[in-house]
Amino acid sequence: MEERSQTRPEASEAAFLDALSDNSTPAPLPTTSTGRGPATQIEDIFGIQDVDSYLATLENLTARIIKAVNEGKSVTATNKRLITKTAEDIRGATRILPTLIRASTKTSAAGGNPITPELMTPTARDDFKKEIAACVREEVRKITKTLTKSQPSSPGARPSYSEIAGGMAKHARPAWTNADSNAPIPTPPRPITRPAIIVASTVPIKSRQEVLESLRRGADFKRTKYAPLKIQPVSNNKLRVEFQNVQERDDALERLQGSKEVSAEPAHTLRPMVIFKGIPGDIPEDHLVDIVKGQNEELQGLIREADDLKLRFKRKNRNSALYNAVFVAHPRVWRQIMDMGKVRIDHQRTHAEDFSPFRQCFKCLQFGHTRANCSADSSPCAYCADPTHQVEGCPIREKRGAPKCVNCSTHNNKFKATQNTQHRATSVNCPRLRAMKDRISNRIDYGSE
Known part of the structure; x- marks a missing residue:
C-alpha cells in the first residue's frame, strides 16, 4: 500500500499530460486494484480523504498550471494571462466549498438533529465522494474534448504546447459563471502610452525630491485644470511626467520654459515592434509588407506610409524551412495586429506577437546588448x-x-x-x-x- 501511494500519482500525472497532447478520444478511468470503480479512484490517486485534503490537492494542481504556463517559452503573453486567470478562478471557486458544506450540514434531518460529517453514514460519505469525483471527471472530459478539437500545425504532428494552452485559454470560464452565457472572454488590455515630458534640474541637486519641488514651483499646477497622471524617476535624477493628453503636456512645457531651476522636453519614444513567426522560406523578405497589406483587409486602411510597417530584421525559426521576421510598426498598426493575433501570409495564418527590444548580455549580464x-x-x-x-x-x-x-x-x-x-x-x-x-x-x- 505504501509503495502504491508513492508511485501512483507520478504515473497518473504523466498519463494525464500525455492525454492533453494526444488527439485520441479520452479513455474512461480504469478501476483500481481493489476492484473499486472510477468514482472512488480519485482519492486513491491523490490521497483525498476529506475536504481539507481535497482543497490541498486542487491548490497544488492549480499551482502546477500557473508554474508550467509561465515557464513555457512558446506561449503568448495573452494566453499566459488567460490560463493563469483560469487557475486563479478554480482556486476561488474551490475556497467556496467549505462554506457550502458547512451550510449543508446545518440542514436538519428528519429527527431535527444537524447532520455533521462525523454523523454521516458510510453510505452518505461514499455518495458525497462520488459526487465530487463525478464533477471533477466531467470537467476533465470537457477540457480534453476541447483540446482534441485543436488540430496540429501539420498532418500527423502532435499539437504544440502553445496550441494546447491556447485551446484551454480560449474556452476557459470561471466555475461560478453561467455556463450558458455567450459573453466573450475579455481581451487583456493593451498597453497605453500617454504624452510625457522629461524634467531635469539646471542647478546642483542632491536628490530627485528637489527636482520634484522645482517642477511644482515652475508649472504651478494649482492654477491649471489638470494634474499629471504619473511622475516617476528616471536616470540621472530626472523625472518622467505623464499627462492625459497632448494639450496638457504642451501646456506644462510652456509653463516650464521660463523656469530657472528645471529644463523640460517631450519624452522621446520608440515605435513598437512585432514578430511574425513561421513564414515559409520561399517567400522573399522584401515582399512581406506588400503581402501582409494585400492579404489582410484589416490593415489596409491603417498602413498609409512606408514607415507604418517596416521590416527590421529576420530571425531563424526552429523549423529550417521557415523563418521569423521582426517589423517596426506604427502604434495603430501594432494595436490592430495584436488584436488579430495572426496575419494571413500566402497560404497560411502566421502567428504574430509583440517583440520587445529588451536585451541582456549573457557574458557580462548587463543590459542593452548581447x-x-x-x-x-x-x-x-x-x-x-x-x-x-x-x-x-x-x-x-x-x-x-x-x-x-x-x-x-x-x-x-x-x-x-x-x-x-x-x-x-x-x-x-x-x-x-x-x-x-x-x-x-x-x-x-x-x-x-
Missing part, C-alpha cells in the same frame, strides 16, 4: 556572481546553495539599497531586470486609442 557585441573584460556567474567561473560549472549551483545576483548586489553597494539579491541575474523576478524592462516599455509609443 554577447556578440560585448566589450566587457569580466564574465560573472549568472548564479552566484563569482567572476572565476560560469553558471554551467558553478559549485554553489551544484550544491543547491542560495543564488546571488551580480546586478542587484552592485546596485545595493552603489546606492546603499537593500534589494533582494537571492536570485539569478537572468531571473524574471530580478528587480534590476524588471526595472530595465519597465524603462524600455516607457520609451515605446504603443498609442492611446
Whole structure:
C-alpha cells in the first residue's frame, strides 16, 4: 500500500499530460486494484480523504498550471494571462466549498438533529465522494474534448504546447459563471502610452525630491485644470511626467520654459515592434509588407506610409524551412495586429506577437546588448556572481546553495539599497531586470486609442 501511494500519482500525472497532447478520444478511468470503480479512484490517486485534503490537492494542481504556463517559452503573453486567470478562478471557486458544506450540514434531518460529517453514514460519505469525483471527471472530459478539437500545425504532428494552452485559454470560464452565457472572454488590455515630458534640474541637486519641488514651483499646477497622471524617476535624477493628453503636456512645457531651476522636453519614444513567426522560406523578405497589406483587409486602411510597417530584421525559426521576421510598426498598426493575433501570409495564418527590444548580455549580464557585441573584460556567474567561473560549472549551483545576483548586489553597494539579491541575474523576478524592462516599455509609443 505504501509503495502504491508513492508511485501512483507520478504515473497518473504523466498519463494525464500525455492525454492533453494526444488527439485520441479520452479513455474512461480504469478501476483500481481493489476492484473499486472510477468514482472512488480519485482519492486513491491523490490521497483525498476529506475536504481539507481535497482543497490541498486542487491548490497544488492549480499551482502546477500557473508554474508550467509561465515557464513555457512558446506561449503568448495573452494566453499566459488567460490560463493563469483560469487557475486563479478554480482556486476561488474551490475556497467556496467549505462554506457550502458547512451550510449543508446545518440542514436538519428528519429527527431535527444537524447532520455533521462525523454523523454521516458510510453510505452518505461514499455518495458525497462520488459526487465530487463525478464533477471533477466531467470537467476533465470537457477540457480534453476541447483540446482534441485543436488540430496540429501539420498532418500527423502532435499539437504544440502553445496550441494546447491556447485551446484551454480560449474556452476557459470561471466555475461560478453561467455556463450558458455567450459573453466573450475579455481581451487583456493593451498597453497605453500617454504624452510625457522629461524634467531635469539646471542647478546642483542632491536628490530627485528637489527636482520634484522645482517642477511644482515652475508649472504651478494649482492654477491649471489638470494634474499629471504619473511622475516617476528616471536616470540621472530626472523625472518622467505623464499627462492625459497632448494639450496638457504642451501646456506644462510652456509653463516650464521660463523656469530657472528645471529644463523640460517631450519624452522621446520608440515605435513598437512585432514578430511574425513561421513564414515559409520561399517567400522573399522584401515582399512581406506588400503581402501582409494585400492579404489582410484589416490593415489596409491603417498602413498609409512606408514607415507604418517596416521590416527590421529576420530571425531563424526552429523549423529550417521557415523563418521569423521582426517589423517596426506604427502604434495603430501594432494595436490592430495584436488584436488579430495572426496575419494571413500566402497560404497560411502566421502567428504574430509583440517583440520587445529588451536585451541582456549573457557574458557580462548587463543590459542593452548581447554577447556578440560585448566589450566587457569580466564574465560573472549568472548564479552566484563569482567572476572565476560560469553558471554551467558553478559549485554553489551544484550544491543547491542560495543564488546571488551580480546586478542587484552592485546596485545595493552603489546606492546603499537593500534589494533582494537571492536570485539569478537572468531571473524574471530580478528587480534590476524588471526595472530595465519597465524603462524600455516607457520609451515605446504603443498609442492611446
